[in-house]
Every structure is written in structure tokens, then in C-alpha cells.
Amino acid sequence: MKEHYKGIGHIAIYTVDMDQSIAFYEMIGGSVFKRDGVETPEGLKKLALVEFGGFLLELIEPPAGTLVPSGEGSIPHFAVYVDDLDKTAADLKAAGVISFTAPEKKVLPNTFGGLQNWFFTGPSGEQIELLQML
16 A cells, blocks of 8 residues: 555644744744635634645644634644545555544545545544545
């Protein structure tokens, strides 16, 4: 299966103030790559990709008035770029991975220029995102 993996996609970090977090990472040498948002039932979840230290951080600000989801720390998941999301997920399932967090992949054609992803959990509850840009 290792032939599918193309490298770390990003490291996700929750923030309570998107602008403050962006200012901090810019101050220490980072730069905003893209900003976006996703509508949720609770409201707009703000997103930003920040280039920093040779990789991307995904800053996530939950909708106004909501807290970081329970059970998740300040780093909720890490993402791995894959060449073919469907094939990678099928190979993982064939290898015995049964911890996918949704029955189907999510396709977000308008987020960060278009992406599809699918999450599963590791043995300690860590969330792993399989990420394919469209």
C-alpha cells in the first residue's frame, strides 16, 4: 500500500481566533497559502492553510459560540496525500482497517480549490485523513 502515499498533507490545529493565529504564524516566518470555510449545522467553520517550516498547517476555527469538538485535542488529525483515494481506502479495508469514521468519502469541490477526503482512526484514537486534491 505504501505506493499510494505521497507525503504529509497538513497538520490540523484548532484555534479560537483565526486572525490571531495567522498573525502569529506570519510573525514567526509562516505565510498564508489559502483561506476558506465550510458551512456546518452550527455555522461557518473557518479554515486557513499556512505554509510553515516546509509543510502546511491547517488552522481550524470552529463556528462562533462552539467549542473544540469533545475528544479532540488542539491537533485533531494529520493528513496524508494519496494518489487515488478510492483505491487507497479499498486497500486499507482489505488489510483489515475497519475504523473509517464515515461510510463514504467526502468530496468538497469548493474547499481549497477542490478536494476529497476520508478519515479513519488509528489504534490510539488518532484521526488520519486520506487526502486527494481535485
